[in-house]
Amino acid sequence: ELKVEQNPLFLSMQEGKNYTIYCNYSTTSDRLYWYRQDPGKSLESLFVLLSNGAVKQEGRLMASLDTKARLSTLHITAAVHDLSATYFCAVDPSGSGNTGKLIFGQGTTLQVKP
Amino acid sequence: GAGVSQSPSNKVTEKGKDVELRCDPISGHTALYWYRQSLGQGLEFLIYFQGNSAPDKSGLPSDRFSAERTGGSVSTLTIQRTQQEDSAVYLCASSLGLADPGKQYFGPGTRLTVT
Numbered sequence: 610e611l612k613v614e615q616n617p618l619f620l621s622m623q624e625g626k627n628y629t630i631y632c633n634y635s636t637t638s639d640r641l642y643w644y645r646q647d648p649g650k651s652l653e654s655l656f657v658l659l660s661n662g663a664v665k666q667e668g669r670l671m672a673s674l675d676t677k678a679r680l681s682t683l684h685i686t687a688a689v690h691d692l693s694a695t696y697f698c699a700v701d702p703s704g705s706g707n708t709g710k711l712i713f714g715q716g717t718t719l720q721v722k723p
Numbered sequence: 724g725a726g727v728s729q730s731p732s733n734k735v736t737e738k739g740k741d742v743e744l745r746c747d748p749i750s751g752h753t754a755l756y757w758y759r760q761s762l763g764q765g766l767e768f769l770i771y772f773q774g775n776s777a778p779d780k781s782g783l784p785s786d787r788f789s790a791e792r793t794g795g796s797v798s799t800l801t802i803q804r805t806q807q808e809d810s811a812v813y814l815c816a817s818s819l820g821l822a823d824p825g826k827q828y829f830g831p832g833t834r835l836t837v838t
Contacts, residue, residue, distance in 0.1 A: 642826070651814060652829040697766065709754050709818055709827065710779055713766035 611636045611702040615714035622688055623722055630683040630717045632698035640701040641681045642711065643672050645694045652697065656683075688721045695719070725749065727830035729815050735836045736805055744800045744833045748817030755798050756818075756827060757790060761811035769813075772798060773820060805837045 612635040622628050632641070643655040656665040658674035658681060665672050669692065671684045681698055695718045699711040728747045736742050748755050757769040768782040772792040783789070787806075792798040802809055812834050816827035 644829075651831045652816075654826050654828070657826050699766075709756060709820070710768050710771055710782075711756075711758075711827065712768065713758075715765050 611638070611700060611712045613698060613700050613712050613714040615696075615698055615717050617717060618715055619718045619720075621720045621722065622685075624689055625687050627687065628685050630685070630696055630698075630719075632681040632683070632714055634679050634681075634698075634700045634712075636702065637676070637679075638700045638702060639674075639676045641674050642699045642701075643681070643683055644697045644699065646697065646716070647694050655696075685719070688719075690721045690723060693719055693721045727815055727817050727828050729813075729830040729833050731833060732831065733834045733836075735838060738807060738837055739804055741801065741803045742805055742835065744802075744813050744815075744835070746798045746800070746815030746817075746830060748796065748798070748815070749828055750796075752817035752819055752828070753795065754818045754820035754827075755792060756816045757798070757800050758814045758816065759811045760814055760832070764811075766814075769800070802835075805835075807837045810835055810837045 614633045616631050641658045644652040645655050646652050656672040661676040663674045669686045674681045695716045697713050697716045699713045702712055730745045754773055756771040759767045770780050770790050774795050775792050787803045790800045812832040814832045816829045818827045
């Protein structure tokens with residue numbers, strides 16, 4: 610059974626600092642997704658990573674995927690308060706197939722303080 | 724354009740009653756997914772549809788849960804004889820399916836409270 614683990618689960622950081630959220634998964638897959646959830650809101654797609662070595666960037670967020678290590682990272686550069694949210698990674702357990710069924714990590718709650 | 728919509732947004736029901744949750748996907752999206760989000764279990768996959776077929780029902784927690792999709796569009800998730808452990812936010816998502824692997828657009832969710 611596929612397990613997806615994120616760390617840290619909670620992150621409090623100062624504005625302007627850099628940090629990385631890690632997402633490890635237990636079985637082979639080359640499809641990994643990052644989502645953002647604001648309090649009381651639904652999930653918003655951030656990144657879709659579809660191959661080993663994939664790197665995507667949007668603003669202060671950059672996501673990468675290493676399928677050999679079964680690891681994805683979400684790097685935050687010069688954090689700002691607007692980035693405060695919960696971030697989820699999710700993996701498609703069908704590997705390179707396509708069911709679209711996603712197994713989610715526990716989520717990392719990011720709090721950026723002025 | 725319109726996103727994924729779900730109704731009701733909140734539902735409070737007594738233990739033992741049946742509930743129906745509705746999801747309207749984005750027009751043209753062939754794939755539809757149901758997830759459940761609760762404090763204790765995080766985000767759990769329940770079921771997905773490709774068109775009107777449900778190839779994977781593995782996430783449904785028990786036989787009290789069922790879902791259907793008609794016309795390749797609207798889906799209904801039904802929970803019979805609700806229990807307190809069914810309390811959660813039920814999220815629906817849709818995607819273009821095989822044409823756009825994995826990028827799912829989520830609805831606002833239905834918060835179900837079983838008393």
